[in-house]
Amino acid sequence: MEGMSIFRDIRTEDDWQRAENRLRALAGEEEFDRVAVIPVERITIRQDFRIYCEENSCGNYGVNYGCPPDCGTPQEMEERVRRYRRALVIQTRMEMDDVEDTALTREIRREHNRKAREVGERLAAEGLSGLLMLPGPCSYCAVCQKIKGNPCLFPEKRTSCLSAYGVDVTALAVACGMRIDWDGTSVSYLSLFLYREDRVGTEYAGDGSTGEGE
Numbered sequence: 001m002e003g004m005s006i007f008r009d010i011r012t013e014d015d016w017q018r019a020e021n022r023l024r025a026l027a028g029e030e031e032f033d034r035v036a037v038i039p040v041e042r043i044t045i046r047q048d049f050r051i052y053c054e055e056n057s058c059g060n061y062g063v064n065y066g067c068p069p070d071c072g073t074p075q076e077m078e079e080r081v082r083r084y085r086r087a088l089v090i091q092t093r094m095e096m097d098d099v100e101d102t103a104l105t106r107e108i109r110r111e112h113n114r115k116a117r118e119v120g121e122r123l124a125a126e127g128l129s130g131l132l133m134l135p136g137p138c139s140y141c142a143v144c145q146k147i148k149g150n151p152c153l154f155p156e157k158r159t160s161c162l163s164a165y166g167v168d169v170t171a172l173a174v175a176c177g178m179r180i181d182w183d184g185t186s187v188s189y190l191s192l193f194l195y196r197e198d199r200v201g202t203e204y205a206g207d208g209s210t211g212e213g214e
Helices: 013-029 047-054 074-082 102-125 169-176
Strands: 034-039 086-095 131-133 186-195
Touching: 013 034, 013 086, 013 102, 034 169, 047 074, 086 102, 086 169, 102 131, 102 186, 169 186
Parallel strands: none
Antiparallel strands: 034 086, 086 186, 131 186
């Protein structure tokens, strides 16, 4: 199978170019609207964005292990991002007559996240570990154990949203040449898979814990 070992035998810049072509190809197979690969240094982190999570308009603050405050402090979240050197950015964008149709927007987000997680799992199977960010709260489990006061059942699969990391999504879209409209005519969802050029073949961890300890 093409790509099965490409991430396990990287020695040169040419090897990395071929590997990044494979990243794009995998994302392309999932039929995302846009795909980009950028240096992590081009991702703008705003630690002051944590206030939007604290306002809890989504209702997940303190009740989901992937969300603040349980996911980590703003500084800790930025430090996780800065461990990595490169980022695969994938976008789903859809024109809508009514962006207030929450049932439809949630379904679009659910499908986007399913495909993004599939990309992460396939990259892991091919030997590339990394940090996966998805829009919205972690939904790997139907009900987060945080609500019941129990430990997370799948910490290696846990994800946090871009807001929890303080990612400036508008700046990210500009850096990637992606279109995001805030005029109510469309919805856009972005996910990131961060990977580090000096670390290959380690176990995939959704929350960025790549076996080296927090």
